[in-house]
Amino acid sequence: MDPTTLSLLQLGVVFFGLGFLGRLAGRIGMSPVPLYLLGGLAFGHGGLVDLGGIEGFGHIAAEIGVILLLLMLGLEYTAQELVTGLRQSWLAGLVDLVLNMLPGVAVALLLGWGPVGALVMAGITYSSSSGIIAKVLGDLGRLGNRETPVVLAILVIEDLAMAGYLPILTAVLAGVSLLGGLTAVAISLAVVTVVLLGALKFGHIVSAALDSPDRESFLLKVLGAALLVAGLASAMQVSAAVGAFLLGIAISGGTAQNAQRVLEPLRDLFAAMFFVLFGLNTDPRVIPSVLGVALILAVVSAATKVATGWWAARRQGIAVPGRARAGAALIARGEFSIVIAGLAVAAGRVPAELAALATTYVLIMAVFGPVAARYVEPVVQLVRRRPAPLPAETV
Amino acid sequence: MNIEETPLPGIGVRRELLLGNGRRVGVVTHRDGQAELIVSRADDPDACAASIPLSAEESAALGQLLGATQLISQLAAEQENIAGVTTHQILVRAGSRFAGRTLGETHMRTRTGTSIVALLREGDVIGSPRPDQVLEAGDMAVIVGTDEGLAEAAVILQART
Numbered sequence: 001m002d003p004t005t006l007s008l009l010q011l012g013v014v015f016f017g018l019g020f021l022g023r024l025a026g027r028i029g030m031s032p033v034p035l036y037l038l039g040g041l042a043f044g045h046g047g048l049v050d051l052g053g054i055e056g057f058g059h060i061a062a063e064i065g066v067i068l069l070l071l072m073l074g075l076e077y078t079a080q081e082l083v084t085g086l087r088q089s090w091l092a093g094l095v096d097l098v099l100n101m102l103p104g105v106a107v108a109l110l111l112g113w114g115p116v117g118a119l120v121m122a123g124i125t126y127s128s129s130s131g132i133i134a135k136v137l138g139d140l141g142r143l144g145n146r147e148t149p150v151v152l153a154i155l156v157i158e159d160l161a162m163a164g165y166l167p168i169l170t171a172v173l174a175g176v177s178l179l180g181g182l183t184a185v186a187i188s189l190a191v192v193t194v195v196l197l198g199a200l201k202f203g204h205i206v207s208a209a210l211d212s213p214d215r216e217s218f219l220l221k222v223l224g225a226a227l228l229v230a231g232l233a234s235a236m237q238v239s240a241a242v243g244a245f246l247l248g249i250a251i252s253g254g255t256a257q258n259a260q261r262v263l264e265p266l267r268d269l270f271a272a273m274f275f276v277l278f279g280l281n282t283d284p285r286v287i288p289s290v291l292g293v294a295l296i297l298a299v300v301s302a303a304t305k306v307a308t309g310w311w312a313a314r315r316q317g318i319a320v321p322g323r324a325r326a327g328a329a330l331i332a333r334g335e336f337s338i339v340i341a342g343l344a345v346a347a348g349r350v351p352a353e354l355a356a357l358a359t360t361y362v363l364i365m366a367v368f369g370p371v372a373a374r375y376v377e378p379v380v381q382l383v384r385r386r387p388a389p390l391p392a393e394t395v
Numbered sequence: 396m397n398i399e400e401t402p403l404p405g406i407g408v409r410r411e412l413l414l415g416n417g418r419r420v421g422v423v424t425h426r427d428g429q430a431e432l433i434v435s436r437a438d439d440p441d442a443c444a445a446s447i448p449l450s451a452e453e454s455a456a457l458g459q460l461l462g463a464t465q466l467i468s469q470l471a472a473e474q475e476n477i478a479g480v481t482t483h484q485i486l487v488r489a490g491s492r493f494a495g496r497t498l499g500e501t502h503m504r505t506r507t508g509t510s511i512v513a514l515l516r517e518g519d520v521i522g523s524p525r526p527d528q529v530l531e532a533g534d535m536a537v538i539v540g541t542d543e544g545l546a547e548a549a550v551i552l553q554a555r556t
Contacts, residue, residue, distance in 0.1 A: 143423045144421065144434075149401050
């Protein structure tokens with residue numbers, strides 16, 4: 001069979017299969033990311049069926065998937081929200097960063113993966129999944145809760161921290177010297193600051209340049225701009241993903257909302273491809289050997305997120321049940337942990353076990369996070385040995 | 396009265412009132428304009444007992460109901476000593492036959508013996524509307540009459556085209 005035909009057939013099988021997995025995820029109310037990873041594992045090297053034919057398309061599709069994931073992350077918050085969040089919650093953000101990077105660092109060092117592995121694992125355990133968390137908060141009807149702004153503020157800061165972390169990671173993975181790394185970080189921090197301040201004052205100009213009443217040309221302009229900026233950033237040795245992220249921040253107001261609307265299906269498509277490819281490149285036979293570590297890491301890093309949320313909520317004068325809710329809401333990890341692991345694996349600077357560990361870890365956390373958020377309240381009630389609350393008043 | 400406004404980054408904004416009894420009532424407005432009514436729980440003021448998504452039409456109607464309570468209680472007090480007469484509010488729904496037509500066209504007085512004494516529109520009160528007043532979808536008609544008359548009036552105003 002000629003290679004194009006084979007690729008078409010295999011891509012068809014993959015997308016069709018992912019469609020079913022996505023539907024299944026929706027049915028049981030969970031994020032589709034872990035199922036996509038499982039799908040990739042099943043089809044990859046050493047899996048049930050070997051799908052070698054999609055890697056040509058898959059490679060560039062996965063790159064675009066990462067760019068779109070980060071672009072959408074940038075679109076999610078306005079520059080104003082980022083600046084306000086930074087000003088009001090930087091301390092909570094710092095606690096979050098320290099507490100949740102530590103477990104990853106510790107595991108990497110204990111397994112002998114060296115400083116590069118430690119930096120990668122730090123990012124994997126640090127980044128909560130804002131996608132999963134925002135959805136869970138909405139589904140559980142917690143948008144009106146007092147602890148919800150605390151949770152969202154932490155997500156905003158994590159978002160900003162990505163702009164600092166990704167360039168460092170890219171520089172380190174590229175194997176540049178300490179000086180080169182510091183230069184990359186300095187450049188990216190300067191760029192982030194300029195973009196943030198610029199977006200506050202001139203965001204409307206970027207938005208106006210991209211805006212178009214015609215959906216089709218708008219889509220092409222936004223996507224083109226994202227790929228251009230990502231490519232430029234990549235050429236400057238700053239991460240491509242960060243470029244897209246900063247563009248997302250610079251786009252504001254109604255344009256940002258429209259961009260989110262038109263890009264969402266594309267993001268879903270390419271990001272799914274990225275997760276599958278990550279699964280494909282993970283050898284499922286390595287998973288049993290890292291399962292124990294992944295479980296321990298899951299327990300510890302769940303505890304550190306709960307501690308973060310608890311502490312941040314207590315500072316805002318929120319009572320014990322609310323503190324527990326805030327903590328449990330933050331547990332879910334997902335797309336960004338895989339993005340970080342994906343960058344590391346692509347650079348080839350980390351052992352194969354890291355990909356397997358990251359996959360297993362995200363599988364656990366993306367499933368356990370929403371479950372924990374849902375059932376934390378009865379657990380707190382039980383621990384405090386109080387009678388169950390009166391049934392909600394007729395409202 | 397103090398309305399507390401809390402931005403919800405990535406979602407929208409929450410505006411709420413702290414009530415005299417310690418509970419919170421408010422609205423979460425999503426970025427896409429979708430509104431959600433929230434009511435805090437009695438045993439845990441940080442949490443919500445309910446968060447109810449409302450359509451634009453429903454929020455407008457609820458706002459008018461609440462804004463109208465003062466007017467209604469005033470009207471009710473005035474009619475207290477007239478036996479058999481009550482005041483009702485009837486919503487002119489989108490798609491009602493009379494949305495976009497004048498009050499006179501309803502022939503309300505002739506058909507049911509009731510009077511439309513006021514129209515509540517987007518928080519404003521149009522008192523003693525004249526027969527040439529045009530009704531709009533979302534208007535809340537304040538009607539005075541007997542119970543039977545009011546039931547008939549509701550049927551007329553809410554009939555679809």
